[in-house]
Amino acid sequence: MSDYDQPDVTVNDLPQPTLDDVSFDRRVLVMVLLDISGSMSSHAPELYRALARLIQELKNDSIAIKSAELAVVGFGNERAETLREFATVRDLLDAPQVHCDGGTPFGLGLRRALQMLSDRQTELMSRGVPQYKPLVFILSDGCPTDHYAPEALKFAKAAEQHGYNVFALGYGDAADTKVLGSLTPHVFKATSSFSFADWFKWISRSVARVSRSSESDEIEIEVPPGVIKIKV
């Protein structure tokens, strides 16, 4: 091969990249796990607006729009509800309407979230799509009303094993931050200046930052406005 003369080729012989080249796809899975028990009902419109804003802000981000896949799971009314299946932000048309009712089946919510994360990761891996560490954001205003402990243990183990970055927010006086602390060291408690809009804006910033990262460092956690970090 070394002995042949200069090959007769031009730049046109270089294979060109195309916009639909899936080999460049990258994903960051973002799971939002929301307490939609009856005690959250007065916040349902606010939650809807904050979710809509989160989606819009991610759509406005040139990188997150293609790489972030958002799913929303609610737990309330004695069941877990998939409010949005995983989909790239680009493909999300609107935010889910949130209907709050009943108790706080936290364990069911954790189980659903974990199953969805696991299924989606497996699917992406089977297609060879590189992933960033998934982000999980949990919001709850009360104590679990189901037999949550085994699910919490499974979730915490999976999060550690698979490198999920989990952030949990306790909202209101009845929020059980000890339960949240069994899942992650990143537990926050809402203060009087808290707003759902600020919390979801922080989520959007965190997603945008992760989708640009390439390092082994843990994400630097800035405490979002309107919350304090709880030692767990």
Next chain:
Amino acid sequence: MKKMKVIVPEPVTGSGHAADNKPCQDRVIHFSGTLLGSSVTIIGLADGAGSVSHSHIGAERVLDLGKSELTEERLLSSIVRKTKFPRLFSSLSSCRVFGIKTYEQMWPAVANDVVQEMQAELTRQSEQIGVSKKQLATTVILALIIDDFVFALRVGDGALAVQTTDGSIQSAFPPKTNSYINETSFITSRDYQVECAIFRNVESILATTDGCEPFFFNQMTGEPQSARLESFFKVAKNEAAESKIAAWLNSPTLRQITQDDLSLVIATRKTNHDNSD
């Protein structure tokens, strides 16, 4: 043994960095010459970590060996001195007698020495500019082509493909397929690993940072995209290859489908036409 022709386009700032007004964090180098009667080519690529403040300096320091002040000949002797390659060269004669096994035993030790020297340089640099060493985090791929051998090392990500004289193409360093993107290790990481590879009968090599990597390597299997690589190797032998490949690297489509900085280096045996120049 024909000398190598090296194509080293200027790295292209990724659209993500451009949008964030950040500098390109990729750096590339190459040197060619003759040492102790052997034809020697060295290529290097470094990809500074995205979120730390001075990684473009880190990438530069692990590769830069005083390029602006030295002639090529002096530069080569400088890189050889600084990277402790003399150990390799001084053993060259005996290795020729004992064959590739000796090289395989020797190269990992030399490669580790090279990386330690790079780390020492980053320590000096961090003290000089008053930032922590972590802020200089970078990956690195270095390939040393001596006669028909290539000795390569990698810390972190990026990939390297080798075409041998029988035309076959292999991944010397395939992309990392089993980790999250944000689990890349750097030369400054506590748990960094120095990966080593040796190939013989080398016709061409292509090294890339992670920006272009998906174009040249299957992201699921790590296998090289041989047809694409072969096209690049053929064009690399052609006249004006540098400008053609630079134009490819600057393609608006490429900059749209990835936000990463883009860099690649190709080294290929000169053709009869080149050698008669």
